[in-house]
Amino acid sequence: MDILNILISDSFWAASLRIATPLIFGVLGALICERSGVLNLGIEGIFVAGAMAGWMAVWFGAGLWGGLLVAASVGALFGLLHAVLTVPLGLSQHVSGLGITMLATSVSYFAYRTALPNLSSPPRIEPFQPLDIPIISDIPFIGAVLSQQTAMTWLALFLVLLVWWVLERTPLGLAIRAVGDNPDAVDAQGLSVYALRIGAVMAGSALMALGGAFLTMSAFDSFFFGMVNGRGWIAIALVIFASWRPGKALLGALLFGAFDAFQVRLQTEVGAFVPSQIFLMAPYVLSIIALVIVARRAEYPRALLKPWFKGQR
Amino acid sequence: MVQGRIYPALFTMEKTSVLSLNNLSKRFGSVLANDAINLTLKQGEVLALLGENGAGKTTLMNMLFGHYVPDSGSIDVADETGKMHPLTLGHPQAALDAGIGMVHQHFTLAENLSSLDNILLGSESLFSWRHKRKKARKKITAIMQRTGLSAPLDEKIGQLSVGERQRVEILKALYHDAKILVLDEPTAVLTPNEADTLFENIAAMTREGLSVIFISHKLHEVLAFSQRIVVLRHGKLVGEIITADANERKIAQMMVGADTPATPRQAMPPGAPVLDLKSLTIKGENTRNSLYDADLCIHSHEIVGIAGVSGNGQSALARVISGLITPNSGSISMNGEKLTRFTPPAMLKAGVGRIPEDRHHDGIIGAMSVSENLIIERLSDSDVQTYGFLKQHNIATHAKELCAAYDVRGPGIESAVRLLSGGNIQKLILARVFESSPHLILANQPTRGLDLGAAGEVARRLLEARRDGAGILLISEDLDEVLALADRVFVIHNGHLTIAHNKDRTTIGLMMAGEKAC
Amino acid sequence: MLRIEPRESPSRWWTLGVPIASALLALLLAAIPLAFAGANIFEGYRQMAKGIFGSTFAFTEMLTRATPLIFTGLAVTLAFRAKLWNIGAEGQLYLGAMAAVIVGTGMIDAPPFILIPIILLAGASAGAVGMAGPAYLKTRFGADEVVTTLLLNFIILIFLQMMLEGPLKDPMGMGWPQSKPIVDDGILPQLLPRMRVHAGLIIALLAAVIAHIMLSKTVWGLKLRAVGENAAAALHAGIKVKRTIIGAAIVSGALAGLAGVGEVTGLRGYLTTDLSPGYGYTGIVVAMLAGLSPIGVVISALFIASIFVGADSMSRAMGVSSYLADLVVAMSLICVLVGGFVARYRITRTGKGDV
Secondary structure: OOHHHHHHOHHHHHHHHHHHHHHHHHHHHHHHHHHOOOOOOOHHHHHHHHHHHHHHHHHOOOOHHHHHHHHHHHHHHHHHHHHHHHOOOOOOHHHHHHHHHHHHHHHHHHHHHHHOOOOOOOOOOOOOOEOOOHHHHHOOOHHHHHOOOEHHHHHHHHHHHHHHHHHHHOHHHHHHHHHHHOHHHHHHOOOOHHHHHHHHHHHHHHHHHHHHHHHHHHHOOOOOOOOOOOHHHHHHHHHHHOOOOHHHHHHHHHHHHHHHHHHHHHHHHHOOOOOHHHHHHHHHHHHHHHHHHHHOOOOOOOOOOOOOOOOOO | OOOOOOOOHHHHHOOOEEEEEEEEEEEEOOEEEEEEEEEEEEOOOEEEEEOOOOOOHHHHHHHHOOOOOOOEEEEEEEOOOOOEEEOOOOOHHHHHHOOEEEEOOOOOOOOOOEHHHHHHOOOOOOOOOOOOHHHHHHHHHHHHHHHOOOOOOOOEHHHOOHHHHHHHHHHHHHHOOOOEEEEEOOOOOOOHHHHHHHHHHHHHHHHOOOEEEEEEOOHHHHHHHOOEEEEEEOOEEEEEEEHHHOOHHHHHHHHHOOOOOOOOOOOOOOOOEEEEEEEEEEOOOOHHHOEEEEEEEEEOOEEEEEEOOOOOOHHHHHHHHHOOOOOOEEEEEEOOEEOOOOOHHHHHHOOEEEEOOOHHHHHOOOOOEHHHHHHOOOOOOOOOEEOOEEOHHHHHHHHHHHHHHOOOOOOOOOOEHHHOOHHHHHHHHHHHHHHOOOOEEEEEOOOOOOOHHHHHHHHHHHHHHHHOOOEEEEEEOOHHHHHHHOOEEEEEEOOEEEEEOOOOHHHHHHHHOOOOOO | OOEEEEOOOOOHHHHHHHHHHHHHHHHHHOHHHHHHOOOOHHHHHHHHHHHHHOOHHHHHHHHHHHHHHHHHHHHHHHHHHOOOOOOOHHHHHHHHHHHHHHHHOOOOOOOHHHHHHHHHHHHHHHHHHHHHHHHHHHHHHOOOHHHHHHHHHHHHHHHHHHHHHOOOEOOOOOOOOOEOOOOHHHOOOEOOOOOOOEOHHHHHHHHHHHHHHHHHHEHHHHHHHHHHHOHHHHHHOOOOHHHHHHHHHHHHHHHHHHHHHHHHHHHHOOOOOOOOOOHHHHHHHHHHHOOOOHHHHHHHHHHHHHHHHHHHHHHHHHOOOOHHHHHHHHHHHHHHHHHHHHHHEEEEOOOOOOO
């Protein structure tokens, strides 16, 4: 199999989309937070919490969609904590976010260990299955790629559209974009800066948690430690790469997924000559390179990282 | 500028009141910011609210808008039928709902959003599934036609000129059905031409039944465009006069209590050239930050004033002399020597003292102590350090001496600078600049935001430095300040420097608007 | 209306009291997860105390744990003071450890008083390079150092795996991915017989004192603080901002590198990929709890180490997951953040105006 063969195989593109899915959730979530002016470095921990909570809910019989609801709620809850610390209290968004990551990660691990002590092999659930939609699966090539995806990938694609619509086409999205650009403008119109930002961070965090839940409920069927493995941080880099736009975020996540899927396949080709770690490193190196390339041109939301207090102009 | 009273005060008496402030008082600590203020506004009236910095104008308007809760008193606003209702105090939303619109001095616009989006913001229910842009555009176009206010609706605010942004702010208020419009120092950022247009627009709006409160400290504008003038001093309403009966001298006396003493200033022959700019060109990302082919020579014993509306290249000029940017072409000489490096340390070494425009942003490090801020520009001097270790004792003694000499008051030399008042921070910066006896002093908006006392102190120090032989480049938006202090005046417009051959107000005003001097 | 405004001057009591109160509050909050785990809360605290103060060995174990935390805490402190968000102390720690292993496993043959300084220098340099890179990308290209240092942590750890399966692999290691042992002359001496606490602790304490002096008594430190508090004003005042940031990065990375050297040459004797249980990340908590003061770092490192050692011993005795320790550490970070807010601001009904 040569490189061209990899690129035209539907299994490669199906894998790309699968790898991209949690990132789509993560990038969208981070994007909503940052558009409102709040950096959420809690993302890595919220991924873990979403993965654990969603899986655990299913394990205890909540059903797959119930599990997603639980994951999203847990994410929103950690988002609320981050928002309270950084929005009305105006504390360092960097440090608070890292604190949320530590807290969410340790709570998840502790809860998992406490709820399921003394397990030698990780317990499994019945995860989301590929969704075979009759008309779509008949489309050549694309049908083959899409029919290998679960409902969660469809959900992620739908959310790209929804987030784009809300941000660009509705009064709520306008208010969120404005609060991330100049909170005084929002305040002058009698809207609550605090409510908008807290709401945006909670919604964004819920999406991040869904990204985590995808790992335990669709990509795999069990929860294990270290499974998020920096995906949250990669999402943070991708948001900058996507210049805070949902469409570009999808593109970035897909490119990233394609690269990752490609390197896995390349590894089987040349694995004998190159240490496997080179391939493992690639996604992180790629993220840094992407960041360096776009950094100068990046137009950050103007109020990002800047605390705002009511009545202080 | 059109001189003359367009609106006779005739009608104001017959019209109904739309707003009345009753006995409003507000105390901050030991300061009575507003003392039992009574004020009524009639329909279709332009009321000028006049007063020095710190007279209590902003406090009064902040109470009207619900940003502050008054200690006592009440506010009544008329509804559509003209019936007066008490306003819920302390709630901005209530003020907006009652039809009060405000255009702040610092615009509250989101720069990355279009004008239309900025106007729409907050006007619709947040949770509707899409904007009603077509309808909104129609309504805005109608308002534009009625009032003559115009602004490009689909451009991002960041791309617009200051005048256009202000019009967007006013359109925003009108779109939200404001019946009472408060304009806080609206002409501070405008050229005389733009200001004229603004007043024409205001005239059109008042014909539509809108009432306007117009905050200013520029006497001639107030005289030309208002129907009634109310003067605040030290938190008290000290005078109310129908514009037709007023003149500049009368209101000036009301504002300051007595005739303003002119700054004592002796004539002095200029000495040798200190700073010499030759065809200096800076190409910034836009005209605000550009300078084209500027020639400027400043001599010892001389103050050169740069007049102009902000955003016409002043910041490019200031930044290059501060060493923050490198010119694209042309040369800068200090004391006859051509400069080759354009960095802050190089400028300091050449003998340039810098009083920055934004003292909080560029002048001080708020979290660090007074004593550290006083030595921050000369960290390699041997009285400050040996082998990289700070001489703490010297630094403290030095700080005590300077604070005493320049009357910097605060909690102490080891406390953080941000705890000092604006005037004391500016005095600290003056102390730091003057201590090194610079050959050239760049004074960029040196009195902005200061009260009269502190501003007078700054002017006195600048004149003293001039007497002692420094050359001074004074950049100011306040034409009165430039005329009072400068020996020679240049006007900056769109990045071009032009000398004003005489210090005539009208000529300079026209030059500031970009018209060639005759 | 409620308003938030800064206190006139935060008093000494606040600056000292807040971290202590936050630490105690976090310890108290540990009761919640303990209760969830179905354990006897009071017995839990007793076991914890016993795990720290129960014996000389327990206490020295705590000191051993605190050693790398002092280094990473200092690394974070210096970087954060310059508003350089070094989240990469974990990776820099491993770089330092790798350099120690490269130099100290037979490449150089010298007596301890020469070899140990060489190893320390090598480790510090490696860590410094690890942070200088992101600082360069930040100052040259504007690439956010938070993201680059976070991602570098993963890259470095994978790189370490590659090295331990390749050039650095111990041929006598029976196939395990671990390095050759540090030669005897390169091992940091123990401070007490039969206890694991080693000379790294002395070096760490020394580093804290030096960091304190550098930060508050030198021009270098003044510049660093100036850049951190207001980079625009620092630039205007003639301070070379980029150079200062790179300088802070180098010192910060070097300190994190030393943490790795200490662990390898004082404790383990060889290098594996599980050398650090997240000391780099915990360093952030240590630094924040210390209010970004180098001397405070020593105290807060001792506290965090106590939590780890105490919770470890408790979990062994009572069968509660040892992730409890991470949980308490994370909670103390959140608590100190809120506490810092309470110390710096007050909430009043109305505020000062334009007078």
